[in-house]
Amino acid sequence: MTTVNKDFMPPRGDYHKLIAYRKAECIYDITYHFAHTYLERGDRTIDQMVQAARSGKQNIAEGSQAATASKETEIKLYNVAKASLHELLADYEDFLRVRDMETWPKDSPKAVQTRRACRAHADSAFYRERIKTRSAETTANIAIILIHQTDVLMAGLIESAKRRFLEQGGIREEMTRARLKYRNGRK
Secondary structure, eight states: OOOTTTTTTOOOOOOGGGGHHHHHHHHHHHHHHHHHHHHHHOOHHHHHHHHHHHHHHHHHHEEEHHTTOHHHHHHHHHHHHHHHHHHHHHHHHHHHHHHOOOOTTTSHHHHHHHHHHHHHHHHHHHHHHTTSOOOOHHHHHHHHHHHHHHHHHHHHHHHHHHHHHHHHHHHHHHHHHHHHHHHHHOO
16 A cells, blocks of 8 residues: 655644744734824724734734645735735834834944844743833834844745745645655555
């Protein structure tokens, strides 16, 4: 009796291990706190920001899960996550600009220190604890830095998914290879 090829549709989808997902979860938690703390009750931006942050996180999870059956869907969902995070980035930048608050210059000591801390931490509890005592300006800048870092990670996920597609093909090609291997093993 021939055994089934274990490489056929290898399990994927443990998105909790993806640093991009963990960072997106941090962004969601910060955004939820930010929107409900610093925006006026009834402001539609609250829902828009929270939904953009949620979409960034959830589409990474869904894309990771979809990877087993459809690399095309995986790539599309990762791009949706990336786009949602860019929408959220624009909301944070707008918040700071219209209130005459500072968006930290990339090379400012605050930005450098925050980038270092954000690189070292992908645990949402870390951020939830620290933002409680931060100003709106500081919290928005932390979110902006995390979004930029996650954007780089998302670009890497997308490139990796594209490379796997080029190397392995799509589900139909995987199924054909597995079927041929199975048939050849029975002879």
